[in-house]
Amino acid sequence: MHPALQSLKARFAELDDLRRTVSVLHWDMSTHMPQDGTGSRGRMIAAVEKIAHEKLIEPAVGELLETASGLPAATLAAEDRAFLRLAQRQFARASKIPPAFKAEFLHHMTETYDVWVHARKANDFNAVAPFLEKTVMYSRAVSDYFNSGETAWVHPMDPHIEDADPGMTTAGLRTLFAALRRELVPLVKELSSREQPRTDFLSRVYSKPRQMEFLNWLARHLGYDFNRGRQDLTYHPFMTKLGAGDVRITTRVDETNLCDGLFSTIHESGHAFYELGIAPGLEGTILGYGVSAGIHESQSRLWENLVGRSREFWTYFYPHLQAHFADALQDVSLDEFHRGINRVQPSLIRTEADEVTYNLHVMIRFDLEAQLLEGSLKAKDLPAAWNDRYESDLGVRPASDAQGCLQDVHWFYGSVGGMFQGYTIGNLFSAQCFDAALKAHPDIPEAISRGDFSTLHAWLKENIYRHGSSLFPQELIRQLTGQDLSPAPFLAYLGRKYS
Amino acid sequence: MHPALQSLKARFAELDDLRRTVSVLHWDMSTHMPQDGTGSRGRMIAAVEKIAHEKLIEPAVGELLETASGLPAATLAAEDRAFLRLAQRQFARASKIPPAFKAEFLHHMTETYDVWVHARKANDFNAVAPFLEKTVMYSRAVSDYFNSGETAWVHPMDPHIEDADPGMTTAGLRTLFAALRRELVPLVKELSSREQPRTDFLSRVYSKPRQMEFLNWLARHLGYDFNRGRQDLTYHPFMTKLGAGDVRITTRVDETNLCDGLFSTIHESGHAFYELGIAPGLEGTILGYGVSAGIHESQSRLWENLVGRSREFWTYFYPHLQAHFADALQDVSLDEFHRGINRVQPSLIRTEADEVTYNLHVMIRFDLEAQLLEGSLKAKDLPAAWNDRYESDLGVRPASDAQGCLQDVHWFYGSVGGMFQGYTIGNLFSAQCFDAALKAHPDIPEAISRGDFSTLHAWLKENIYRHGSSLFPQELIRQLTGQDLSPAPFLAYLGRKYS
CATH class of the missing domain: 1.10.1370.30 (Neurolysin; domain 3)
Structure with missing residues (x-):
């Protein structure tokens, strides 16, 4: 295997471990975590996500992707071509978002989740309204980060849809x-x-x-x-x-x-x-x-x-x-x-x-x-x-x-x-x-x-x-x-x- | 607060989030994780520990600690002095261990844990013996990393005891x-x-x-x-x-x-x-x-x-x-x-x-x-x-x-x-x-x-x-x-x- 491809695979495998780590933190938060665990859980999720994001957009990843994209397609297994395509997509999209913004948004999300759980029980929209307003602001900021180059959009929801359902608008x-x-x-x-x-x-x-x-x-x-x-x-x-x-x-x-x-x-x-x-x-x-x-x-x-x-x-x-x-x-x-x-x-x-x-x-x-x-x-x-x-x-x-x-x-x-x-x-x-x-x-x-x-x-x-x-x-x-x-x-x- | 101290606190707070993240992974592994989750869990724990270790021993941390240790003790709150003492200790001790070795040892630990759970149930020491042998080897290597300078030891168990119970030999x-x-x-x-x-x-x-x-x-x-x-x-x-x-x-x-x-x-x-x-x-x-x-x-x-x-x-x-x-x-x-x-x-x-x-x-x-x-x-x-x-x-x-x-x-x-x-x-x-x-x-x-x-x-x-x-x-x-x-x-x- 070409060293650039090998190195990319190792880096993305580490990212995958971090992604799953976040999923464990989230699963626990949504099932078994005691009531007062919320605050620190938000910080933990934000910390791991921030590190994953920083590691994903390191310049070295971009360089490796460029090297790998120059390899003749015929020399690559179908699986490796699929890997490179997805890795390129993840790198390009993540690179649009500044890590500090991402961490802040994530921390906000976990705070909001906790407020929502209580607001839903208490039927109290007002409690969660200011959080939702902030979520809209963050979400719109995400849209705007994408509004240039290959990812310019017709509607601000397009980048969000593309994230979840590639190819749709x-x-x-x-x-x-x-x-x-x-x-x-x-x-x-x-x-x-x-x-x-x-x-x-x-x-x-x-x-x-x-x-x-x-x-x-x-x-x-x-x-x-x-x-x-x-x-x-x-x-x-x-x-x-x-x-x-x-x-x-x-x-x-x-x-x-x-x-x-x-x-x-x-x-x-x-x-x-x-x-x-x-x-x-x-x-x-x-x-x-x-x-x-x-x-x-x-x-x-x-x-x-x-x-x-x-x-x-x-x-x-x-x-x-x-x-x-x-x-x-x-x-x-x-x-x-x-x-x-x-x-x-x-x-x-x-x-x-x-x-x-x-x-x-x-x-x-x-x-x-x-x-x-x-x-x-x-x-x-x-x-x-x-x-x-x-x-x-x-x-x-x-x-x-x-x-x-x-x-x-x-x-x-x-x-x-x-x-x-x-x-x-x-x-x-x-x-x-x-x-x-x-x-x-x-x-x-x-x-x-x-x-x-x-x-x-x-x-x-x-x-x-x-x-x-x-x-x-x-x-x-x-x-x-x-x-x-x-x-x-x-x-x-x-x-x-x-x- | 002096900027060096502030920066150190932020860095160690992030490390603390990672440490707690590992604790969540470990708690889940020891309580609710399904049987076949073991392999990937080991990789996740090793990945987060490795990152935490790398972040702890970054040269910038050493420089900040040096700057902070030069601050007049009288200008620091008792809590800050205690923080700096512990931060210095953690940095100095972690710096003895190469990150790749640490990751390998941690991965070995989670593998061993799973084998032990089964070996204990089945009363089968032989199943876990080669793992234990490796653990001894890793543990001795840890001792040896500490056998110089201020941390030179009289007995190879001293650095391990110092880790768990500071001041004891x-x-x-x-x-x-x-x-x-x-x-x-x-x-x-x-x-x-x-x-x-x-x-x-x-x-x-x-x-x-x-x-x-x-x-x-x-x-x-x-x-x-x-x-x-x-x-x-x-x-x-x-x-x-x-x-x-x-x-x-x-x-x-x-x-x-x-x-x-x-x-x-x-x-x-x-x-x-x-x-x-x-x-x-x-x-x-x-x-x-x-x-x-x-x-x-x-x-x-x-x-x-x-x-x-x-x-x-x-x-x-x-x-x-x-x-x-x-x-x-x-x-x-x-x-x-x-x-x-x-x-x-x-x-x-x-x-x-x-x-x-x-x-x-x-x-x-x-x-x-x-x-x-x-x-x-x-x-x-x-x-x-x-x-x-x-x-x-x-x-x-x-x-x-x-x-x-x-x-x-x-x-x-x-x-x-x-x-x-x-x-x-x-x-x-x-x-x-x-x-x-x-x-x-x-x-x-x-x-x-x-x-x-x-x-x-x-x-x-x-x-x-x-x-x-x-x-x-x-x-x-x-x-x-x-x-x-x-x-x-x-x-x-x-x-x-x-x-």
Whole structure:
């Protein structure tokens, strides 16, 4: 191997260790950290991130990249070419951001997270408003750092979107979302006017420890390997990769909301399957992660919805669930359960939304964060704008900010901008992806009804997971489907499901 | 503040963030990490430690220290003088060790830890022997890096002891230990020949979840604040400080050994009280930690033994314990319980040893690690040497290495050398310290019998905890007692207790 390439690999492997270290600090902060640990945790995260950032943008990295980019492509393995492309991208993008600014922003983020956790519990937007205002300011400053040269943008949200979903832009997504919206709005209207299935049983009392028992069993049964991960409780469920053999999921349980835990666990398991299925040769390198927010979400949503809300899935699992909660579910048939968990009804909480209305939740956030970044919406006016949009788009108005603009962690532990489009990209691609799997293996649904996920796992691993970040999103989508990202398969799936 | 001092403080604060980061990685590894997380965790710990080490020994730090040491002492606050003294010490000592060597050793440690966890479970010394051999080699190399200039040593264990217990040496401790031993050996003999109290009830069945409930309640009742910490299970209990408001304890529970969990929890709570009681102004600086292994251990042992095995303590707690385990303890009186937990009997496991034999366990380890470092004992011969010493010193011979030389984590996650003397220093000083507390407040035992620890907490905080690392061990001992470390008060305490 050329010494420049070898040296780059060693440097990026060290950066990867630091990145995972930050993930451990964050996982702990979000699951087990005692209440008063917050202040010093913020400093620790900021310290490690700052060092990682400084190391990434060292001039020596730029020189090594230049040397390596001069190597004849034919002399490089495909994996090395993919590595160099991603390393170049990470170096170029990080070099736009001054390390001191980055550290300050990160420290602000961890402070904000803690304030948000309390503000959400106390339904107190005012407590977190000044923090959000500062986050908008920082996020806009990030945009401005990118507004020159190759990264000049049309909309200030573009650099944030490019970070999460390479190749996408605000304008492109607006067009895509508008097309989707045109079909969804009448569909929601039509489905809401139908006779509604019963859902009373979903809000009966399900004890939290009993739910956790089932959720651990369920994750294991879906194929999640507890030797290579674990499941903990948190405020806002997430998956995190702390090592090739350490990919953790989190969930939350609500004593009177059976769906919350069930679909969080299935969703995060889907994310974990992606990370756990990456080719061993890519592990420990920057290629050893899912490639984008949208592609990652396509995998979690595939498991949560196309698999986890299917009739076949519950044909197998419902008897187990019913036996586990014999009192609460004794009068509920499989058919009633399946119809109940698929009820379409405009509601307030994104993570609990049905598959039809879900993307409308995303579009509200997408538009609002664009406005916050543009400066046309002030942080303090977010609750009113949020509530108005819910009323106009979904016909429901939050009675509290906890049920409104405080519900999602994203703006309170991250940037404002580029945080939500991945969910809709994911929904759209999940349908394209599942179509391709069914085309290759039409027997998948039948296997699922026997609790057998092996064919699906193998197909996803072969076609998506193993690539890690060596194919960029559009390359992966085209390679898999022969097409670009499109709303048509998703809309066709909804049509079939609800016809 | 002088700019050099300010700059040093900022640099050491960053180092402190990295140090705590490593502690989070280690806490997680020892409590919740899934089985397959080991490999990458080792790399992460090594990466962060290596960076911290490189940053500590940067020439700029040496220059700043030189500038700061030229400042007139009278212009500096006492706290700043203490800071500069400790910073100088850390810089000088770290500068002896090449960063690449340090990283390699650390990586080896985390690998070894994992092998040890399995080897201990499987009672398989051979599995871990080659790792231990390497640890000895690394540890000896550390000694040799120190064998010149101001840090030249008489015995290769001296630099390791100086690290953990500043001001102590192998020769000095040998003298101290010999004096202690002369008194202990006949005392053990005499006490063993007495009629033994019943202890059958200590190995009845105590369910693990019920134990954990009690241990959490107990820690809280002793004054451990769960807003500033938490308690988890591990193989080998420890306390770790992850932030001023995040000081965690760990324990272990054995279904048929009631004492294991009880005294682990009280012991680690004692460590935590020390860290939680440090003056807020020292927090986030290198002075914001307990000053040495021995002084730290004096606090854990004070709570575990002088408080936690006293008649007064159980006068208050035994009715609670008995109510919690009504079936197992119904036929056991307070008097029987108190006598049972204080039974003196030579045994195999250090952490479960009574107060009289405990220091004999320590001396065995102290001598063996000195021999390993000298090269007069080979790692592969450790089990035989260990077992022979137990037979000659305590009259018992381990039937397995799990009950023998594999029982302690220290040599399997750390150096060989300097790992054990702190326990005996701690035992000796715990008695000196408790004598001083009782002299100031003769009513402490009576308060303890009412479950009231407030006077003791306040006295310890004022006289020990708040100083953090601003007084070195001998300064602290002299300030508190007007004397040096001495075995006499400890022996007098044993004499009173067992007369």
